Every structure is written in C-alpha cells, then in structure tokens.
Amino acid sequence: MIEGDKLYVNNIKKSTDEFIVLGYGPSAKVNLSRQSCSCRKYDLVKLPCTHAMAALRLKHGAEYSTSIYNYSSPIYLKESYLLAYLEPICVAPLESEWSMAWEYLEMYVLPPDFDPKLGRRKVKHVKGVLEPSRHKKRNKCSKCKSPGHKRITYNLNVG
Numbered sequence: 001m002i003e004g005d006k007l008y009v010n011n012i013k014k015s016t017d018e019f020i021v022l023g024y025g026p027s028a029k030v031n032l033s034r035q036s037c038s039c040r041k042y043d044l045v046k047l048p049c050t051h052a053m054a055a056l057r058l059k060h061g062a063e064y065s066t067s068i069y070n071y072s073s074p075i076y077l078k079e080s081y082l083l084a085y086l087e088p089i090c091v092a093p094l095e096s097e098w099s100m101a102w103e104y105l106e107m108y109v110l111p112p113d114f115d116p117k118l119g120r121r122k123v124k125h126v127k128g129v130l131e132p133s134r135h136k137k138r139n140k141c142s143k144c145k146s147p148g149h150k151r152i153t154y155n156l157n158v159g
Contacts, residue, residue, distance in 0.1 A: 006023055006024055007021055007022070007023035007024075007050070007051070007054040008021070008022040008023060009021050009022075009054045009055055009057075009058045010022070011058070012029075016059070017031055017032040017033040017034075017059075018030070018031050018032075019031075019032070019051075019054075019055035019058065019059075021051040021054050021055060023050075023051075023054075025039075026039075028049075028051040030042070030051050030052050030055045032052065032055060032056070032059065032071060035052075035071060035073075037049050037051050037052055038051075039051060046072065046073030046075070046076070047072050047073070047076065048068055048071050048072065052071065053068070056068060056071060141154055
C-alpha cells in the first residue's frame with residue numbers, strides 16, 4: 001500500500017487498471033480501463049473522482065497530471081466545446097417580423113376557468129377497523145363516577 005493525501009491505494013492482483021482505495025470515507029474500487037469507481041461519481045460525471053486520481057497517481061507517478069485527460073470523457077476537451085458552439089445561434093426576429101396564419105390572428109383565446117378555494121383543503125378520512133368512533137362523550141359525576149348526572153345535581157339524583 002502507498003500513502004498519498006490521506007488515501008491508501010492498493011493494486012488488486014497486480015492488475016494494471018484495478019485498484020482499491022482506502023481513506024477517510026468508505027473504501028472504493030476503481031477500474032481505470034472501464035472508467036468506473038464504486039462511489040459512482042466517476043461513472044456519472046465522467047471525470048476522475050478523488051479515488052481515481054489517487055489510483056492514477058500510483059499508476060503513472062510524476063506524469064499523472066497529463067494522464068488525467070486520457071481518463072476523462074472527450075466531451076470535456078476544448079475541441080469538443082468549440083465543435084458544439086461552431087454553428088451560430090440565431091436570435092428570434094422582432095415581433096413585427098413574425099409570420100402567422102390569418103386563422104390564428106382572428107382567434108380569440110380565453111383564459112382557463114379558475115375556481116379559487118379559500119381555506120385549508122379538506123381531506124376525507126375513512127376510519128379503520130380498529131379506530132375508535134367519535135361518539136359524544138357522556139357526562140360522569142366526579143363524586144360517584146356514575147354516568148347520567150354531574151356533581152352539581154348529585155344530591156338530586158341520589159336522594
């Protein structure tokens with residue numbers, strides 16, 4: 001294992017393009033020939049992630065800074081950028097120069113119907129089997145704990 005920038009790189013089975021990178025996060029498996037890493041950043045962005053950079057440093061040594069471009073997607077090259085914007089991008093003409101059919105010019109379009117609802121949206125709730133129903137709670141006397149009367153009318157109902 002070689003230590004470099006807090007990442008430890010190990011060559012798997014002495015293969016030239018497969019590495020295991022250990023460091024401050026979870027370990028990652030890098031395959032430089034397939035341009036992939038188990039962290040998935042190299043696969044998605046097509047630029048070498050930190051794990052791939054550490055593997056490139058082990059593989060190429062001092063010349064690793066020039067080899068980064070060989071392991072990146074060609075869409076990031078200057079030539080690809082210039083080729084993408086080679087054709088001029090034409091701006092839209094003035095509104096007075098637009099050409100439209102007469103049938104569209106005579107058509108009157110109304111805005112869609114809008115029915116604003118005030119307040120909070122009501123949600124219909126279907127009670128489950130085990131959910132208690134909301135029946136009216138019966139009054140219970142605080143002295144004798146029996147339903148049907150209150151503490152104030154206790155003497156009238158008992159006697």
